[in-house]
Amino acid sequence: MSDSATAGSPLLKATTIGTILQVLMVVGGHFMPQLAQLFPVLGTGLGGLTGLLFALFNKGATGGALAGGGAAAGGIGGLVGSAISMAMGDVPGATVGIAAGSTAVAGAIGAILGKLLGGKSA
Numbered sequence: 001m002s003d004s005a006t007a008g009s010p011l012l013k014a015t016t017i018g019t020i021l022q023v024l025m026v027v028g029g030h031f032m033p034q035l036a037q038l039f040p041v042l043g044t045g046l047g048g049l050t051g052l053l054f055a056l057f058n059k060g061a062t063g064g065a066l067a068g069g070g071a072a073a074g075g076i077g078g079l080v081g082s083a084i085s086m087a088m089g090d091v092p093g094a095t096v097g098i099a100a101g102s103t104a105v106a107g108a109i110g111a112i113l114g115k116l117l118g119g120k121s122a
Contacts, residue, residue: 010058011058013053014069014070018046018050019077022081025043029085030085039085039099040102043082046078047075047103047110048074051070051073051108051110052113052114054107054111055070055113055115063115066114070107072107073107074105077103078104
């Protein structure tokens with residue numbers, strides 16, 4: 001089994017945290033419509049945070065690997081969150097693809113920022 005599929009992998013850790021945050025956001029927004037109005041900004045921001053976490057958990061990776069992993073982690077969280085929001089009737093189905101794409105891009109950017117903020121590995 002590769003490292004990216006193991007329980008302690010940076011991708012799994014970041015994706016799990018990001019997905020939990022996305023789900024908390026959409027469930028909160030289901031009960032507080034004011035929060036739901038901020039889904040595009042908050043969800044994309046959470047995608048960036050997820051990518052940043054991926055980079056911080058994966059200090060030795062190269063920029064390309066970080067961007068790809070950050071995009072995957074951010075995109076998965078955004079996809080799950082928006083699919084749940086759609087299932088609850090809060091957003092239309094077309095939003096799922098848009099959310100997954102925007103959070104994937106934000107995740108890649110967040111990972112690159114995480115590399116810059118995290119410095120070089122020891």
